[in-house]
Amino acid sequence: MSNGINFAFLDEYAKREIRRSVIKAICIPGYQVPYSSREMPMGRGFGTGGLQLTLALIGVTDTVKVIDQGSDDSVNAVNLRKFIEMTCPGIATTTRLQEATLIQSRHRIPEQALRADQILVLQVPYPDALVIVEPSEDKRKVMHGEADYSRLLVKLYEDIVKFDEITISHRYPTRINDHYIIDPSPIPRYDVPKLHNSKALILFGAGREKKIYAVPPHCPAEPLAFDDVPFRIEDFTDSRGERRACKLCGSQESFLDEFIDEQGERVYQCSDSDYCEQQQELAHG
Amino acid sequence: MIEMIWQAEFQQAAFRCVVEAFSRPGQISVLPECKHNAAIAVLATLVDSESSLADPHQQLDNSHWLRLQIKPTAPELAAFILCQGTLPVDFEPCQGTLASPELGATLVLMVAAMNGGDTTYQLTGPGIETAVHIAPQGLDISWFKQRSGWNGAFPLGVDMLLATEEGILALPRTTQIKEIN
Incomplete structure (x- = not known):
């Protein structure tokens, strides 16, 4: 790319705002920190939240891996990787998990365990797990603050009454550090246990909904379940x-x-x- | 030539150290080399005219404020507060609200050293696998005493960052601090 574009596309003020939000997200595990979410040269819903996080974190010594539904070769991953290569001269990209320092992903957490020196950035379409039971954001913010998730539990209970099991296939509500419940982005149930006591920092970016949240390393993450109906992953x-x-x-x-x-x-x-x-x-x- | 801490490349590298510090409380992160105290470098990395900063113990000079492009704020209202660790607490920082706990302040405390102090503290909580121990030097005992009150009702609270000449060590509001001798 020619002159006139800042390294990592975002201007330094935008990066600093995201950086401040990331720090608060780590300090309050699972809490959705609001941020301004700048306009990106692609549609909201294409991973702009994850991309802004990656661009605020990235430096010349980084090696980036971008995945979409587990694949490095699908359209979303290829285009985001190309954008990062174009706007961040000097960085490296890879498809091998072991070589990556920054991993941006959509819909999957990599199969192999992450290391402590890696950061996983997940693209999030719908950040708030409470949206299915409460339409007002003001009320949801208070419910989150009070860790009042009774209505969400009732919703899961209704599933069991109707279908004999909790019918959520992806975006499974998960409680972080015994307080906030997050929408862990559209990862399958299979990936949810990887959030628990992860070695790597996991960051979530919702560009359209303008939220950043985090699961710090070595932090408890419990999928919502009942004593007599335990959480289960996909059956193959x-x-x-x-x-x-x-x-x-x-x-x-x-x-x-x-x-x-x-x-x-x-x-x-x-x-x-x-x-x-x-x-x-x-x-x- | 603009000093290093005000340049984008330095700030990116410093930010990654700050992320590492807050992700792993109690672990010392060493900032990239610069001719400034780590506390000043962290503020240069995170603070600008869209944020607010208090300097109750007058650690910053006029050139810092010019570069930050802001004016000092009262510590009761500021998002970031730069403090001298040897002095006792003399203000009440913002602890956020139930709906917006991110408004709780970030305290950057300048200390002499992270270890070798008279009192050893055990840290547990998110980001710490089992437990870590720290014994900061040049930190008045009132800071941790007041902190337990400020952080008494999660998610409200303040997040702390201890800073020496080169290193930083974070104590997010989720970290439990216990005096062990």
Whole structure:
């Protein structure tokens, strides 16, 4: 990019405002810190919240990985990565988790464990878990402050009455440090336990809703559940009771995407493309 | 030539140290080299005309205020408060509101050293795997005493950052501090 554009696109005032919000987000785990969310040269809803966090954090020594639904090659990830490369001269990008210092993601937490020297930035469409039970933001802010989540628990209870189980597949409400309940962004249930006592700092950015929140490292994160109806993750066992495997790498431990191939067969494949490739490399030496 | 702490590249690197410090309370983060006290470098990184800063113990000179492009605010109202750790607490910082706890102040306390002090404190809470110990030098006992009152009703509270010449150590409002000798 030519002259006239600041390193990391945002001006220094915008970065400082995001930086101040990030610090408060870390100090009050799970609390949604409001911020101004500047206009970005892309539509809100394309990951502008996560992108602004990445741009406020990034420096020339960073190596960035951008993923969308576990893949480094899907449209959202490719375009965000290109934008970061274009506006942050000197930084490096990678698809390998182990090489990355900053990881921006949409809809997944990487399959392999994060390290303490990495920061995960998640793009968030709807930051407030209470929005399904309370339309007024003023009232939601007070409910969050008082940690009053009774109406959310009633909603989950109603699910159990109607369907015999909690029917939330992603964006599973999760309680951080025994106080605030967050919407952990549209990660599957499978990824929710990774928030608990994570080694890495996890930051959440909602650009359209203008909120930043955080789960600090080594911080308790408990998915909302009942004593007699414990939280459970996705079940990948087939009709014979065996754990399904990825058709590419054969892993029986990863989160799988289900799709129909050209022959009309139902097939399963790792959602995390980097993990899948690393497993295949290991198998082939 | 503008001094390093006012430049964007320094501030980005310093910010990452501040993030690291607040993510892992009790752990010392060393700021990139500059010719300033770490407390001043942190303020240069985080404060501008859209924020507010109090300097009750007159640690800043006129050139700092010119660079920050703001005027001093009363400590009761300021988002950031720069304090001299050897002096006792003489103000009541903003602790935020139930709906907006982020309005609780950030106190930057200048201390002589992070370790070697007479009293050892044990820290626990988010960001700390089991427990860490600190023994700051040049920190009046009133700071931690007052802090437990300010932080008595989570989510309200104040967040602290101890700063020496080169290093910083954070005590967010969630950190439990216990005197152990």
